[in-house]
Amino acid sequence: MNGSEVLKNLKKWSGPGLAFFEVYEKSVFQCYRNRKDGNVQKVTVEILDAGSDGKNPDLRYQCMATADDGSTATGNPASTIEAVLGTVHWGDLDRLV
Secondary structure: OOHHHHHHHHHHOOOOOOOOOOOOEEEEEEEEEEOOOOOEEEEEEEEEEOOOOOOOHHHOEEEEEEEOOOOEEEOOOEOOHHHHHHHOOHHHHHOOO
16 A cells, blocks of 8 residues: 555544544655755755645645754645745754754
């Protein structure tokens, strides 16, 4: 069973005391960047995918980036990965926590 099939089944499944109303498949990427101050920063980028049969296709993808120093960057949900990455406030990763 692939991720899409699991996602669909979790959305349908309703056991005793459990009814999922939102389910996302999460992909995680490890990245490295040069901060504004010149230091190298390790960043974990998580992409959440509600699937093609989600409630609102315009909000299918979400993104959150977390740096090893604790700074984070997010953006607005979007219908494509390109769009969601384009809305992330990447400059927030340069803020010292």
